[in-house]
Amino acid sequence: xxxxxxxxxxxxxAAALLALSEAGGLxxxxxxxxxxxxxxxxxxxxxxNAIGAFAKGQGGQADAKAKAADLVSLAPKIVGWFxxxxxxxxxxxxxxxxxxxxxxxxxxxxxxxxxxxQGEETKLxxxxxxxxxxxxxxxxxxxYKNGCGACHTDYRGPKT
Amino acid sequence: xRLRNFALALILAALPLAARADDDAVTRGxxxxxxxxxxxxxxxxxxxxxxxxxxxxxxxxxxxxYGPNITPDPTxxxxxxxxxxxxxxxxxxxxxxxxxxxxxxPFGSFTGMSDGDIADLYAYLMAQAPVARPDTPHQVKFPFxxxxxxxxxxxxxFAEGPLQPVAVQxxxxxxxRYLAEAVVHCxxxxxxxxxxxGLEHAQAYAGNPQGPDGLKTPNITPDxxxxxxxxxxxxLATMLKTGQTPDGDTVGDAMGEVVRGTGNxxxxxxxxxxxxxxxxxxxxxxxx
Numbered sequence: 001x002x003x004x005x006x007x008x009x010x011x012x013x014a015a016a017l018l019a020l021s022e023a024g025g026l027x028x029x030x031x032x033x034x035x036x037x038x039x040x041x042x043x044x045x046x047x048x049n050a051i052g053a054f055a056k057g058q059g060g061q062a063d064a065k066a067k068a069a070d071l072v073s074l075a076p077k078i079v080g081w082f083x084x085x086x087x088x089x090x091x092x093x094x095x096x097x098x099x100x101x102x103x104x105x106x107x108x109x110x111x112x113x114x115x116x117x118q119g120e121e122t123k124l125x126x127x128x129x130x131x132x133x134x135x136x137x138x139x140x141x142x143x144y145k146n147g148c149g150a151c152h153t154d155y156r157g158p159k160t
Numbered sequence: 161x162r163l164r165n166f167a168l169a170l171i172l173a174a175l176p177l178a179a180r181a182d183d184d185a186v187t188r189g190x191x192x193x194x195x196x197x198x199x200x201x202x203x204x205x206x207x208x209x210x211x212x213x214x215x216x217x218x219x220x221x222x223x224x225x226y227g228p229n230i231t232p233d234p235t236x237x238x239x240x241x242x243x244x245x246x247x248x249x250x251x252x253x254x255x256x257x258x259x260x261x262x263x264x265x266p267f268g269s270f271t272g273m274s275d276g277d278i279a280d281l282y283a284y285l286m287a288q289a290p291v292a293r294p295d296t297p298h299q300v301k302f303p304f305x306x307x308x309x310x311x312x313x314x315x316x317x318f319a320e321g322p323l324q325p326v327a328v329q330x331x332x333x334x335x336x337r338y339l340a341e342a343v344v345h346c347x348x349x350x351x352x353x354x355x356x357x358g359l360e361h362a363q364a365y366a367g368n369p370q371g372p373d374g375l376k377t378p379n380i381t382p383d384x385x386x387x388x389x390x391x392x393x394x395x396l397a398t399m400l401k402t403g404q405t406p407d408g409d410t411v412g413d414a415m416g417e418v419v420r421g422t423g424n425x426x427x428x429x430x431x432x433x434x435x436x437x438x439x440x441x442x443x444x445x446x447x448x
Contacts, residue, residue: 045407045408045409046408048408049407049408052408102206140402140404141398141401141402141404142402144402144403144404144410145401145402145403145419145423148403148410149402149403149410149411149412149416149419151412152403152410152411152412152413152416153403153412153413153416153417153419153420154416155412156412156413157375157412157413158375158376158377158412158413158414158415159376159378160376
């Protein structure tokens with residue numbers, strides 16, 4: 001009888017461990033996904049920094065244009081990193097994710113910001129084409145304000 | 161008859177001037193309104209609330225406060241407030257019935273504003289569309305829910321303005337100080353608070369681990385390790401214009417809302433704010 005109970009306890013314990021490790025694994029998967037998403041966003045930040053350097057008189061025009069073209073191509077992919085991923089918000093992964101739940105609460109509004117960003121990025125390509133570094137700096141500012149900033153203000157939480 | 165015509169001509173000539181003066185006040189007030197980012201606390205944007213009609217929730221250690229309706233609606237807004245009423249709210253932190261206002265409304269900063277600027281801000285608000293929306297009652301924890309007790313807070317932490325210029329400093333520095341301290345009210349978020357919610361001036365601008373909505377706000381003193389010692393004044397002015405940070409990121413969240421206002425200021429004013437902030441003594445964030 002005693003042995004039967006021990007077996008039973010062992011089975012329950014194993015099941016609990018399995019459930020816990022699965023939950024842990026899922027959380028780890030989600031954290032890993034958030035890291036990939038942040039890397040994707042960071043890639044755009046790298047592009048922007050290169051363009052910013054060009055605006056300040058460092059770096060070449062061709063490289064800056066390639067980076068801006070990269071930004072234009074990356075913008076439509078932003079939505080894919082968030083669609084259907086409402087379990088990767090600041091609420092689900094505090095200290096890991098900075099994506100506010102508001103993204104998924106008003107997903108249409110969130111999505112509508114992407115064409116605005118892409119429009120500013122397209123203007124950035126044109127500004128770089130003109131070779132006018134002052135115009136590039138000004139357009140970079142417009143992109144930050146109307147593109148990146150518009151989204152980050154409403155949908156990205158602060159650093160923790 | 162000739163005299164009457166002359167008087168009439170004078171009146172007609174004066175009318176457009178008066179109207180223009182009012183328009184100017186509204187324009188100047190709109191500028192200050194942007195600088196103070198009034199829209200952020202007085203509009204429930206998250207729930208598509210009407211502009212300036214209040215309802216935005218702000219969680220604090222003392223309870224949840226809801227921004228009131230500041231449209232000129234006479235019943236639910238401030239439509240029946242006189243300029244004197246409005247000035248008393250900003251300068252003295254008292255409501256229209258003489259009640260003490262909770263310091264979540266940053267009158268401790270606004271008290272530094274000049275009479276002229278307060279009048280311009282009033283003119284701007286009174287020129288906005290009225291919206292009928294009753295205020296949402298605050299959910300304040302006991303004993304802070306007893307308004308008369310605020311006299312203690314005021315005695316300890318409130319010093320009535322307006323802000324006086326510092327003679328030995330430049331006009332730009334004084335302008336930056338005036339904007340940062342009184343209008344933009346930077347300290348309200350970036351200075352830590354004591355247990356009673358008073359600003360810890362010894363740690364002014366060194367960041368607040370328990371900022372609005374419980375979120376941490378950064379140290380913006382020129383401390384190299386925990387502040388923005390690596391930022392130039394130009395970096396700071398750029399951030400106030402577009403949100404761009406020197407590392408190529410953008411500010412977001414509450415500071416993003418601030419930038420929506422400061423982005424509309426003149427380059428000279430953003431430069432003045434940056435000059436003032438960069439002149440602060442470096443303070444190490446305690447991070448408690």
